[in-house]
Amino acid sequence: MGCNCGARASGRATIYRLVLPNGVMRDYPTRQEAEAARRRGGGTVIVVNQ
Numbered sequence: 443m444g445c446n447c448g449a450r451a452s453g454r455a456t457i458y459r460l461v462l463p464n465g466v467m468r469d470y471p472t473r474q475e476a477e478a479a480r481r482r483g484g485g486t487v488i489v490v491n492q
Contacts, residue, residue: 454491461486 457469458476462485469490470476476487 457490457492459488459490461488 457471458473460468460470460476460479460483462468462483468479470479473487479485480487
């Protein structure tokens, strides 16, 4: 039996994008990291499926 090692069945990855007030965008692999960065610098976290 194969292992998908945490990947979704569709093979799409979810990333969390922080959009800072000055327009800079940064991507994070987990919501926790994105939220921690948002608390430090402000901005908005959005979910992006790739």
